[in-house]
Amino acid sequence: MGARDRTGLRQVPVRSVGVDLEAVRTFVAVADAGRFREAGAELSLTQQAVSKRIAGLEKDLGARLFTRTARGAQLTVDGRVFLPHARELLRAEERAAASVRPGRRALRVDVIGRGLAPAGLLRDFHRAHPEAQLDVVTHFLDADAAIDAVRAGTIDASFRAVTTPARHLPDGIEAVRVHDEPLQLLTGPAHEFADTRAVTPAALAGHRIWMPGIVTGTEWAAYYDELALAFGLTIDATGPNFGLEPLLDMIADSPALATFVGEGTRFVWPADYDLRRIPVHDPTPAYPHSLIWHGDNPHPQLAALRAYLESAQPGQRDAETWTPKWAQR
Amino acid sequence: MGARDRTGLRQVPVRSVGVDLEAVRTFVAVADAGRFREAGAELSLTQQAVSKRIAGLEKDLGARLFTRTARGAQLTVDGRVFLPHARELLRAEERAAASVRPGRRALRVDVIGRGLAPAGLLRDFHRAHPEAQLDVVTHFLDADAAIDAVRAGTIDASFRAVTTPARHLPDGIEAVRVHDEPLQLLTGPAHEFADTRAVTPAALAGHRIWMPGIVTGTEWAAYYDELALAFGLTIDATGPNFGLEPLLDMIADSPALATFVGEGTRFVWPADYDLRRIPVHDPTPAYPHSLIWHGDNPHPQLAALRAYLESAQPGQRDAETWTPKWAQR
DNA sequence: CTCGCAGCACAACGCCCAGTTGTGCCTCCC
DNA sequence: GGGAGGCACAACTGGGCGTTGTGCTGCGAG
Numbered sequence: 001m002g003a004r005d006r007t008g009l010r011q012v013p014v015r016s017v018g019v020d021l022e023a024v025r026t027f028v029a030v031a032d033a034g035r036f037r038e039a040g041a042e043l044s045l046t047q048q049a050v051s052k053r054i055a056g057l058e059k060d061l062g063a064r065l066f067t068r069t070a071r072g073a074q075l076t077v078d079g080r081v082f083l084p085h086a087r088e089l090l091r092a093e094e095r096a097a098a099s100v101r102p103g104r105r106a107l108r109v110d111v112i113g114r115g116l117a118p119a120g121l122l123r124d125f126h127r128a129h130p131e132a133q134l135d136v137v138t139h140f141l142d143a144d145a146a147i148d149a150v151r152a153g154t155i156d157a158s159f160r161a162v163t164t165p166a167r168h169l170p171d172g173i174e175a176v177r178v179h180d181e182p183l184q185l186l187t188g189p190a191h192e193f194a195d196t197r198a199v200t201p202a203a204l205a206g207h208r209i210w211m212p213g214i215v216t217g218t219e220w221a222a223y224y225d226e227l228a229l230a231f232g233l234t235i236d237a238t239g240p241n242f243g244l245e246p247l248l249d250m251i252a253d254s255p256a257l258a259t260f261v262g263e264g265t266r267f268v269w270p271a272d273y274d275l276r277r278i279p280v281h282d283p284t285p286a287y288p289h290s291l292i293w294h295g296d297n298p299h300p301q302l303a304a305l306r307a308y309l310e311s312a313q314p315g316q317r318d319a320e321t322w323t324p325k326w327a328q329r
Numbered sequence: 330m331g332a333r334d335r336t337g338l339r340q341v342p343v344r345s346v347g348v349d350l351e352a353v354r355t356f357v358a359v360a361d362a363g364r365f366r367e368a369g370a371e372l373s374l375t376q377q378a379v380s381k382r383i384a385g386l387e388k389d390l391g392a393r394l395f396t397r398t399a400r401g402a403q404l405t406v407d408g409r410v411f412l413p414h415a416r417e418l419l420r421a422e423e424r425a426a427a428s429v430r431p432g433r434r435a436l437r438v439d440v441i442g443r444g445l446a447p448a449g450l451l452r453d454f455h456r457a458h459p460e461a462q463l464d465v466v467t468h469f470l471d472a473d474a475a476i477d478a479v480r481a482g483t484i485d486a487s488f489r490a491v492t493t494p495a496r497h498l499p500d501g502i503e504a505v506r507v508h509d510e511p512l513q514l515l516t517g518p519a520h521e522f523a524d525t526r527a528v529t530p531a532a533l534a535g536h537r538i539w540m541p542g543i544v545t546g547t548e549w550a551a552y553y554d555e556l557a558l559a560f561g562l563t564i565d566a567t568g569p570n571f572g573l574e575p576l577l578d579m580i581a582d583s584p585a586l587a588t589f590v591g592e593g594t595r596f597v598w599p600a601d602y603d604l605r606r607i608p609v610h611d612p613t614p615a616y617p618h619s620l621i622w623h624g625d626n627p628h629p630q631l632a633a634l635r636a637y638l639e640s641a642q643p644g645q646r647d648a649e650t651w652t653p654k655w656a657q658r
Numbered sequence: 659c660t661c662g663c664a665g666c667a668c669a670a671c672g673c674c675c676a677g678t679t680g681t682g683c684c685t686c687c688c
Numbered sequence: 689g690g691g692a693g694g695c696a697c698a699a700c701t702g703g704g705c706g707t708t709g710t711g712c713t714g715c716g717a718g
Contacts, residue, residue: 021350364665375708
């Protein structure tokens, strides 16, 4: 950076700017009204207070935002550039406040992971209802913890596999199966099944399936336990979960290791390695996602979400689908 | 909204929330550090001040953000949901401040319109350099006003057609042709040329071309004046500019009206009507976009933009291209 | 079990700043 | 030329924010 400043204003020493949101709000009001006094009236402020706020904001930013004329305030070029950022800042404030606003906060939905199928359903829902304020939450260990949170009203809904019979769910808790997600085998290019078009679960017996990070006691542990039992699979769930990267790393290089992924799982991966997704058929193991919510929850977007999921159910399970006993209807 | 509140906190009366950014910054610091005291140290605050700020934020929001334990502060569910919003809020603040920060603000580039080809080039540049802070500006009437702003350092660059010979540009101002954009004829389905694959400029003689909103004295007025003169066209630039919608509305319904659009013009239109874009050939009129900047401008992203435009020049004009005399090299 | 420590909340105090009233100055327009 | 509308400056005041000082609680070590 040169010492000379092409904007004509002297360059201030590096000072992390602390912008005052009230000043920003005032700035937007003045930009809209065109006059300090009128903007002040909207904010229940005197003209002098508005003048001070704007002056303070200009000093904080180090740039002139308005040219003061005898007939009002006109935006400078800096002001015009700043204006959309100011509006975005206020929108971000509104969204932030809406995320925790008691009584009518944004819809808060729990999912297992951000890359898995339920998160995709939520993305689609948000596309269909852009006006809906939505917060996706991922920090509950298992279905029971999520159900507790739903019961307490901490979250509004949860996508989970429900291992409990409906009649044993806590009072008021409702659950509806919304998506049966076919499983696929994920292998590296050197794996025996890398180039086959499909495998059967039975053919996987004896092969090592590695799924680190599965926590005992969770509903997905229950799912994979029963899956392994049903088809004589070797599902290795030991070892700490180092995250997705080391797992894919191992699988990509290994001729023997493979793992299961849901059909709807999206990797956000730089190179995507050279991983193969092999469909599993005859029967197709499917992971049963249910939406869980509280019947008394009056959140309007909750009803919208339920309606959306009901209308947009993609390929459901057929006769060739396998699900655990506790998920069979 | 019911009187009962499922979150367990009493519902406060509707009060437009005014969030304090310093409190939000403190919140993020505490969330990262896990302890009030440690967060305070980073912000040069005492533990008590941090405690007050967090308490104030919680009161403003109406939600508890931390559970205080004997070994530090732990995020509540509300806190975890709020955290990403808080970070985004601070990022938005940073971007807003960066847009006008004197001496090293975001790169500020002027274009004629947000839907036209130069804006598309800027979008592509931003995709290629996501780290670049970029502000697109549209409020200069003509090339001369934009050049003045570039000279003054108010903006860093401008996409314009330059009608002045290079040697007559103001001192220090540089300009490089970056894109010759073929023109197309935009018609409704009832227009005579609606179903032809291409037209020649000469064939348009006598047909009415309507381009309201063209301001006399601008460089695009000069372009269309010379285009009309060269091929005997009737370009009707009278009438106030009511915006794009009424124009497209008229054209869509009219068997006689048409207009010119650049090949790179993107409509952000709900239905897009049933408008046809007819290529114009033999010769193809092309609009000459130049990038204009100040040679002394040290902005690092300006160099990056110039390099990008140089490397990514799409289909340039060929022998079959027509440009005004002042644009011929 | 008990003591000590780490960590947060509450209380009192002082200062700074945001907003108010009062006023002056400028520009545009009649 | 004068009046009106619009913004800035000055003086004042009250509340809020940060500080120091202190109390309370839970956990772990001895």
